[in-house]
Amino acid sequence: MASIQIEKLEKSYGHVSVLHGIDLDIRDGEFIVLVGPSGCGKSTLLRMIAGLEEVSKGEIRISGNRVNELHPKDRDIAMVFQSYALYPHMSVAGNMSYSLRLRKTAKEKIATAVTSAASKLGLEPLLERRPKALSGGQRQRVAMGRAIVRQPKAFLFDEPLSNLDARLREQMRAEIKKMHADLQATSVYVTHDQIEAMTLADRIVAMNGGVVQQVGSPLELYDRPANLFVAGFIGSPGMNFIEAVYGGGSVKLHDGTVVPLVAPLSLADASKVTLGIRPEHVVLSSGGAGMSADVELVEPTGFGIILHLALHDLPFKVFTLDRTALSAGPKVSVTFPAEYLHVFDKEGTRVV
Structure with missing residues (x-):
């Protein structure tokens, strides 16, 4: 060859x-x-x-x-x-x-x-x-x-x-x-x-x-x-993106929610970043813990379920194998495990 x-x-x-x-x-x-x-x-x-x-x-x-x-x-x-x-x-x-x-x-x-x-x-x-x-x-x-x-x-x-x-x-x-x-x-x-x-x-x-x-x-x-x-x-469903601001080893979303990171980044405080997380890595929280999101569509795929949400008025997807999500109410709570977060700088280049 x-x-x-x-x-x-x-x-x-x-x-x-x-x-x-x-x-x-x-x-x-x-x-x-x-x-x-x-x-x-x-x-x-x-x-x-x-x-x-x-x-x-x-x-x-x-x-x-x-x-x-x-x-x-x-x-x-x-x-x-x-x-x-x-x-x-x-x-x-x-x-x-x-x-x-x-x-x-x-x-x-x-x-x-x-x-x-x-x-x-x-x-x-x-x-x-x-x-x-x-x-x-x-x-x-x-x-x-x-x-x-x-x-x-x-x-x-x-x-x-x-x-x-x-x-x-x-x-x-x-x-x-x-x-x-x-x-x-x-x-x-x-x-x-x-x-x-x-x-x-x-x-x-x-x-x-x-x-x-x-x-x-x-x-x-x-x-x-x-x-x-x-x-x-790369990835299906595609990755979720949320605009945020970096500072002190965490990122802050527009509504004031602070999302901790695994480790500090080589960025100046107050730097604008884009936070990314794949739908399969989002955790549906129980007892109201986490960020509240509106459920707009429930899409069963057989193997799993895709929830189409509105988080901070932006489209957001969650992929889960838990079939109880089929009966999700009008709102759910989501959390982002730090080990699955992706952070991109203002030019769109990966930071972590």
Whole structure:
């Protein structure tokens, strides 16, 4: 397989700048997920690695070799797109073997490669079918099989599960995870779905506005988000934010409530901060202890319950496994355990 190095990469369309100095080192055999909202530049970055977009500035190296000027076919990579792009007149086996037949690979090697890939993806009973006789999940597996038989240096996935329903996406996430464990292939995966990012990635690259916001393991981004964007994007339901003022080792909310912190911060007293806490870390208090909040909506999810509250007239969510919350009255009390608090300075950068 291959390592991929990206240095000071920029992309502009005329006077419109899309990517701003991207630096990223992808290790051999690593599964990297590029995640962020629509328009953040993640698909553009993937297409530049593939050679489908020209580099405005910077450098891309695959296995140590500069590939900026190489055509896509010469980079020895395979892409799996959101659309399956299968040939309707060919069988599953024909679609999977097409690139090898174009290279005039020996028939014995083609048969071995197709059989091996079909076995990994559970496609063996389907090899003679045409795409129209397959489900969406089966078609996506064929598209993955077509990439696997090439034995490329790297796999690039561009939102491959977006067209599938929720159950199929869950199934295909498992298929992709198993494939990566089996092949140990260098993989770069683009998605706007942070659940996909959390479940698939060795490391997540969180992007916004054409800039890398944070790179780290899924739990690093979840437990210690670098800034307000990452904190709000990673996690479902998203993190709650409350404006506050720091002083004396605690923060004071607008209504005068003092919330203690685990330790003092390297901030001047009276500094404006944003306090963050995830819905699953909020504690519903008994006996009226804590801050009072109005219950606006109770949303059962099966596994747990999401309470939509108004705290200090701001939207606030609590996630709980306690089913007695289904009968929550018009008001509840909440407390914030200090060990689960996140604090961001006025620029939105993490302080603790």
